[in-house]
Structures are given as structure tokens and as C-alpha cells.
Amino acid sequence: MxxxxxxxxxxxxxxxxxxxxxxxxxxxxxxxxxxxxxxxxxxxxxxxxxxxxxxxxxxxxxxxxxxxxxxxxxxxxxxxxxxxxxxxxxxxxxxxxxxxxxKLIALPLSEPLRVLVFIAVGVSGILINLACAHIVHGLLSGYGLISYPVASTSGFESSVLWNFTLHEKVTFRGTGLDRRVRSVFVRLVKYHIASIGSWITQVSMATTLPLLLRTPFLLAQFVGIVLGFAVNFILGYIYTWSMHRVK
Incomplete structure (x- = not known):
């Protein structure tokens, strides 16, 4: 042989x-x-x-x-x-x-349909993010510069909760996730941690681009979302929902 x-x-x-x-x-x-x-x-x-x-x-x-x-x-x-x-x-x-x-790299390569669902959920989260940020920014438009980071953070948090719910119910269904309340809460915390880099990028762009380049707020918010998406994908897909499958 x-x-x-x-x-x-x-x-x-x-x-x-x-x-x-x-x-x-x-x-x-x-x-x-x-x-x-x-x-x-x-x-x-x-x-x-x-x-x-x-x-x-x-x-x-x-x-x-x-x-x-x-x-x-x-x-x-x-x-x-x-x-x-x-x-x-x-x-x-x-x-x-x-x-x-x-395995950390092989896992998403081995399940392209799940990756596509993950991305689709992320895209829907962008729409939720923009809509919420737009509404909050409008409500706080008379409060000066504070309206930018508050509106951006509101958009971010709404999209995190939206994405988390869909990933739990749809994207990672059938992957052996522990469905006990404590485990779900731990994943929610981990997903927030995984999204910190995205949040910092997003809020920074949404705050500084309008001030420095006079970029419209929604465009600046969108730039922040796109730049943070890659980090959010890697840490969210693996760190939050798939570590038990790559050990």
C-alpha cells in the first residue's frame, strides 16, 4: 500500500x-x-x-x-x-x-448554503440598522452632535438583536446548539462581543465622516456597516455559533 x-x-x-x-x-x-x-x-x-x-x-x-x-x-x-x-x-x-x-476555515467552506443564509440575514440586518438609525437620528436632530453616535448605536443594537434571533431560529438550526436559556444568553453575549469591532467601526464612520467630509449620515452609516461586516462574519459565524463544531 x-x-x-x-x-x-x-x-x-x-x-x-x-x-x-x-x-x-x-x-x-x-x-x-x-x-x-x-x-x-x-x-x-x-x-x-x-x-x-x-x-x-x-x-x-x-x-x-x-x-x-x-x-x-x-x-x-x-x-x-x-x-x-x-x-x-x-x-x-x-x-x-x-x-x-x-477547521476554522474549512467549516464555512463546507457549508456554503448556511453561509449564504448567514449573509442574507446580515443584509436584512443592514436594512433594520439603517431604518432604526434613521428614525432615531430624526428624533434627535435637534440635539446636536450627540444625535450621530446615539442614532448609530441604536441602529447597531437593533440589527444585532434581529440577526441573533434569525441565526438562532434559521441559520444554525440543526447544528446541535444547546437551547437552554442560559446557553442562549451566553451566545447573545458572545455575539455582542463579536460585534464590538463592527460597532466601533460603524459608530466611528457615522460620526466622523459627516463632520470631516460632510458625508450624509445614512451613507456614513452604510460605510461603517460594510467595513465591519467581515469581522462580524468571522467572529459571529465561528465564535458565537460554531466553536462546538470545530473542536
């Missing part, structure tokens, strides 16, 4: 895969009827195909739409008369990607 491959015995035949696919070979082949002309593979979306290429995940054959990762020992992919397709879930992709990159 080559040092770059992993093999298991099934029905008297050794099935082998590149080392990157070791856990998948162990967990996904138990129900397969093995024979000497068999290959095992998985259908690929364009996204999965590009990630495999980017991370240089070794496979027996990788092309757009299909990756072959399992084969009887001593056989070549060209000799396969039967390709059994096995579905891989997000946890399987996490194991594969983690062979090349840290």
Missing part, C-alpha cells in the same frame, strides 16, 4: 482511496456491494469542484460534475465498469477540507 493512500477490506476486496478521503472511505462504504471493477465517487457541484482544486485535494479522478475517490487496490480508474455514487454531507466535506486547512 502506498503511503499516499488508505485501504480497507470489504467482502474480501481491498478498497483504497487517497489519504484526503480516508474518513469518507471508512464511513460511506459499508452498504456498498463491492466487486473488482467497482469505483466509488460523488457528484460535484461547480462550487465543490472549485474548492477541491483550490485546496489541492487529491482524488483518483476529478472533473466538473464528478469526483472518483475509491477503487479496488491495484486497479486503475480507466478499468472501472461501475461507478457507485455516494452522497456526502456537510460533515463529510468538513473532514475532507480539514486535511488541508484549519
Amino acid at each position: 502506498s503511503s499516499s493512500e488508505f485501504c480497507i477490506e470489504s467482502e474480501g476486496i481491498e478498497l483504497c482511496s487517497p489519504l484526503d478521503w480516508r474518513e469518507v472511505l471508512l464511513s460511506k462504504t459499508s452498504g456498498i456491494r463491492v466487486h473488482s471493477d467497482l469505483c466509488i465517487g460523488t457528484k460535484l457541484s461547480l462550487y465543490r469542484f472549485l474548492v477541491l482544486k483550490l485546496l489541492r485535494i487529491k482524488a483518483l479522478r476529478s472533473q466538473r460534475g464528478l469526483v472518483v475517490w475509491g477503487i479496488p487496490r491495484g486497479k486503475d480508474v480507466s478499468e472501472c465498469s461501475d461507478v457507485v455514487l455516494v452522497d456526502l454531507n456537510e460533515a463529510d466535506w468538513l473532514k475532507i477540507y480539514s486535511k488541508r486547512i484549519p
Whole structure:
């Protein structure tokens, strides 16, 4: 057996895969009827195909739409008369990607739909943020400079609570979160901590840009939101909701 491959015995035949696919070979082949002309593979979306290429995940054959990762020992992919397709879930992709990159990075890569939902919630939070900030700024317009940081902070807090609620109920549903009141409260505190960098950036932009550059308040608020979004994504996605999945 080559040092770059992993093999298991099934029905008297050794099935082998590149080392990157070791856990998948162990967990996904138990129900397969093995024979000497068999290959095992998985259908690929364009996204999965590009990630495999980017991370240089070794496979027996990788092309757009299909990756072959399992084969009887001593056989070549060209000799396969039967390709059994096995579905891989997000946890399987996490194991594969983690062979090349840290789990903290591999996790969001392994679940692109969840990332899209996270982003969509964030976008909706921007609208909540702007609406609340606009209302509060209008109410405090006669109070001078204090209206800027107060309105910006009000917008920030409203969006944090909005985003937190949707992430708890939708984005991270089914990820094994502890739903006890104390645990939910801890996550709420952690999400606020994770958002501090975003808040500082946002309030700074909303306060200084109108004063220094005469930028309209809503535009300055939007600039602050965008600049803080990347930090909020990394710390919110991992630190608040996913640490139990990357340990």
C-alpha cells in the first residue's frame, strides 16, 4: 500500500482511496456491494469542484460534475465498469477540507448554503440598522452632535438583536446548539462581543465622516456597516455559533 493512500477490506476486496478521503472511505462504504471493477465517487457541484482544486485535494479522478475517490487496490480508474455514487454531507466535506486547512476555515467552506443564509440575514440586518438609525437620528436632530453616535448605536443594537434571533431560529438550526436559556444568553453575549469591532467601526464612520467630509449620515452609516461586516462574519459565524463544531 502506498503511503499516499488508505485501504480497507470489504467482502474480501481491498478498497483504497487517497489519504484526503480516508474518513469518507471508512464511513460511506459499508452498504456498498463491492466487486473488482467497482469505483466509488460523488457528484460535484461547480462550487465543490472549485474548492477541491483550490485546496489541492487529491482524488483518483476529478472533473466538473464528478469526483472518483475509491477503487479496488491495484486497479486503475480507466478499468472501472461501475461507478457507485455516494452522497456526502456537510460533515463529510468538513473532514475532507480539514486535511488541508484549519477547521476554522474549512467549516464555512463546507457549508456554503448556511453561509449564504448567514449573509442574507446580515443584509436584512443592514436594512433594520439603517431604518432604526434613521428614525432615531430624526428624533434627535435637534440635539446636536450627540444625535450621530446615539442614532448609530441604536441602529447597531437593533440589527444585532434581529440577526441573533434569525441565526438562532434559521441559520444554525440543526447544528446541535444547546437551547437552554442560559446557553442562549451566553451566545447573545458572545455575539455582542463579536460585534464590538463592527460597532466601533460603524459608530466611528457615522460620526466622523459627516463632520470631516460632510458625508450624509445614512451613507456614513452604510460605510461603517460594510467595513465591519467581515469581522462580524468571522467572529459571529465561528465564535458565537460554531466553536462546538470545530473542536
